[in-house]
Amino acid sequence: xxxxxxxxxxxxxxxxxxxxxxxxxxxxxxxxxxxxxxxxxxxxxxxxxxxxxxxxxxxxxxxxxxxxxxxxxxxxxxxxxxxxxxxxxxxxxxxxxxxxxxxxxxxxxxxxxxxxxxxxxxxxxxxxxxxxxxxxxxxxxxxxxxxxxxxxxxxxxxxxxxxxxxxxxxxxxxxxxxxxxxxxxxxxxxxxxxxxxxxxxxxx
Amino acid sequence: xxxxxxxxxxxxxxxxxxxxxxxxxxxxxxxxxxxxxxxxxxxxxxxxxxxxxxxxxxxxxxxxxxxxxxxxxxxxxxxxxxxxxxxxxxxxxxxxxxxxxxxxxxxxxxxxxxxxxxxxxxxxxxxxxxxxxxxxxxxxxxxxxxxxxxxxxxxxxxxxxxxxxxxxxxxxxxxxxxxxxxxxxxxxxxxxxxxxxxxxxxxxxxxxxxxxxxxxxxxxxxxxxxxxxxxxxxxxxxxxxxxxxxxxxxxxxx
Numbered sequence: 001x002x003x004x005x006x007x008x009x010x011x012x013x014x015x016x017x018x019x020x021x022x023x024x025x026x027x028x029x030x031x032x033x034x035x036x037x038x039x040x041x042x043x044x045x046x047x048x049x050x051x052x053x054x055x056x057x058x059x060x061x062x063x064x065x066x067x068x069x070x071x072x073x074x075x076x077x078x079x080x081x082x083x084x085x086x087x088x089x090x091x092x093x094x095x096x097x098x099x100x101x102x103x104x105x106x107x108x109x110x111x112x113x114x115x116x117x118x119x120x121x122x123x124x125x126x127x128x129x130x131x132x133x134x135x136x137x138x139x140x141x142x143x144x145x146x147x148x149x150x151x152x153x154x155x156x157x158x159x160x161x162x163x164x165x166x167x168x169x170x171x172x173x174x175x176x177x178x179x180x181x182x183x184x185x186x187x188x189x190x191x192x193x194x195x196x197x198x199x200x201x202x203x204x
Numbered sequence: 205x206x207x208x209x210x211x212x213x214x215x216x217x218x219x220x221x222x223x224x225x226x227x228x229x230x231x232x233x234x235x236x237x238x239x240x241x242x243x244x245x246x247x248x249x250x251x252x253x254x255x256x257x258x259x260x261x262x263x264x265x266x267x268x269x270x271x272x273x274x275x276x277x278x279x280x281x282x283x284x285x286x287x288x289x290x291x292x293x294x295x296x297x298x299x300x301x302x303x304x305x306x307x308x309x310x311x312x313x314x315x316x317x318x319x320x321x322x323x324x325x326x327x328x329x330x331x332x333x334x335x336x337x338x339x340x341x342x343x344x345x346x347x348x349x350x351x352x353x354x355x356x357x358x359x360x361x362x363x364x365x366x367x368x369x370x371x372x373x374x375x376x377x378x379x380x381x382x383x384x385x386x387x388x389x390x391x392x393x394x395x396x397x398x399x400x401x402x403x404x405x406x407x408x409x410x411x412x413x414x415x416x417x418x419x420x421x422x423x424x425x426x427x428x429x430x431x432x433x434x435x436x437x438x439x440x441x442x443x444x445x446x447x448x449x450x451x452x453x454x455x456x457x458x
Contacts, residue, residue, distance in 0.1 A: 004448060057451045138350035149371040151351040162355040164456050165364075169354060171449045172368035180372050 002061045005084045006170065008051070009110065010091035011102050012070035015124040015157035017051045019091060020065045022163045024053025050077065063167075075109065082110055087118030087170045091157065092137075095129035100140045107144070116177065119150055120170045126154040244294070245331040247301045249400055252278055252327070253339055254303075256402065261306045269297040275317075277306075282317025289322055294330045321401055325357050328397025334389030336377060337396040345374035345407045346395055352403060361453050362386050366394055374407050 008016040021028045029052040051067030066085075068077055082088075090106055092099045103121055107114045121137055137152040151169050155162045251264045255278040266274040271293065274285040287293075328337075336342060348371045354364065366384045369375060375383070381391035398404045 055452070055455060057448075057455050061448065061451060063448075063452065134353045135350065142350070149348050149350060151354070151371070153351075153353050153355040155355050159355075164458065165355050165359075168361065168364060168449065168452060168456070168458070169351075169368070171452055172365050173371065175447050175449050176365075176368040176372045180369075 004063045004086050006065050007085045007088040008067040009088050009106055014091035014093045016067040016091050019157035019163055020051050020053040020067050022160050025055050028053040087174050088113050089120050089122055089166055091122045094123045094126045100132050118174045120166050121152040122155040122166050245327045249327050249331040251301050251303055262303050263306055265302045265304055268299040281320045283320050283323050284317050292326045324400045325397050328400040329393045336392045343409050345376050346404045347374040349403050349405055361458050363394055
C-alpha cells in the first residue's frame with residue numbers, strides 16, 4: 001500500500017489538532033499534555049509529540065496526517081517526519097502578534113518541503129483578526145521566494161469543506177510539480193548534457 | 205485553439221414591451237419574438253476592467269430585474285449588494301451598467317463594503333460566454349501572481365487543478381485546457397476570472413511581459429515577469445484519473 005505523509009505544522013494554538021480531527025476518517029491519536037505556556041496560547045493542553053489521523057483510499061493508498069508539535073523545543077520530531085513527508089499544511093493564527101513572521105520561521109525550518117512546492121498556508125482565526133490578509137501573506141512569501149506561488153487560504157479548521165480544499169490544493173500542487181518537473185528535466189538533459197543543468201528547462 | 209469570435213449561447217427573448225428597460229450590453233433588434241443574444245455579466249466585467257486600468261473616483265452601478273442595484277468601488281476593492289452571492293444570478297435579466305462619479309456625501313454615509321474578490325470570481329466565470337475576455341490574448345502565456353482564497357470561493361476540482369498549473373508555470377489558455385484535459389471554455393472562464401481579480405501576470409510571445417488585466421495598483425505590483433521565470437514548460441495532457449488527486453477527490457466525494 002502506498003503511503004503519503006502530510007504534515008500539519010505551525011505555532012501552538014493555530015489549530016493543527018482540530019484540522020486533523022476534521023479530515024481523519026479514524027479517531028485521531030492525540031498526545032497532549034498540560035499547556036504550561038499560557039502566554040503563547042491560552043488553552044489547556046498542547047501537542048507534545050504527535051497527532052495522527054488517516055484517510056484510506058481503497059486498497060492502494062493511505063494518506064497519513066501528522067500534526068507536529070508547535071513548540072520549537074520539540075523540533076527533533078520535525079526532523080524525523082519531514083524526510084518522509086510529501087507536503088505540509090502550515091497553519092498560522094491570524095490574531096497572533098506576528099503571524100507573517102511565524103509563517104516565515106516555520107517555512108525556513110521546512111525549507112526542503114517549501115522548495116518542493118509542497119506547502120499550503122492556512123490562516124486560522126481570520127474572523128477574529130481580518131489582517132494580515134491572504135495578499136499580505138502572499139506578498140511576504142513572494143519576497144522570500146519569487147519563483148514559488150504558495151497557496152494561502154483563510155480557514156476554519158473545524159469546517160470539513162475548507163479543510164478538504166486545503167488538502168486537495170496541497171496534493172494538486174505536489175502533482176503539478178511532479179508533472180512539470182519530468183518534461184523539464186528531460187528537456188534539460190537533452191539540450192545541454194555536458195553543461196550545468198538549469199533548474200527548470202524552457203520549451204521553445 | 206479557439207478564436208476570438210463571440211458565440212451567443214445563452215439567449216433570452218426580447219421584451220414584448222418596446223418601453224421595457226434596455227439592456228445596456230445586448231445586441232440586436234428588440235422586437236417581440238426575436239431571440240436576442242445576452243452578454244450577461246460581460247458589460248460589467250468590461251466596466252470593472254476599465255476602472256482597474258484607469259483608476260478614477262468612480263463607481264460601477266449595476267441594475268437588473270428582480271434585484272436591488274449592485275454598487276462596486278474598484279478603488280477600495282469593495283461592493284454593496286443586498287443579494288447574497290449564493291443567489292448570484294448567472295444569467296441576469298435586463299442588466300444595465302453605469303459608471304458614475306463618486307458622490308462624496310453618499311460615500312461618507314455608506315457602510316463598509318464587502319471584499320470584492322468573491323464577486324469578481326463569479327463575474328469572471330459568468331461573462332464573455334466562455335470566450336476569452338477581450339483584453340486577454342489567446343497566444344499570451346499566463347501565470348498566477350498569487351492563489352485565490354479558494355476556501356471562500358465555490359470552485360470545482362478541475363478549477364483547482366488548472367489553478368495549480370498556473371501557479372507553477374506560464375501557460376497559454378489553450379495549453380492549460382489541453383494539459384488539464386479540461387473544457388477549453390472552462391479554462392477561458394477561469395483565466396477571465398483571475399484576470400479580473402488581478403491574480404495573473406502575462407507573457408507575450410514577444411519579449412515584453414505585462415500585467416494581465418492589471419493596472420499599476422498595489423494589488424498587481426508583483427505582476428511583472430522576471431527574466432528568471434521559465435516561459436513555460438510544455439506538457440503532455442495528463443490523465444485526470446489515476447493520480448492521488450483524483451483518488452482523493454473520489455474518496456472525499458468531490
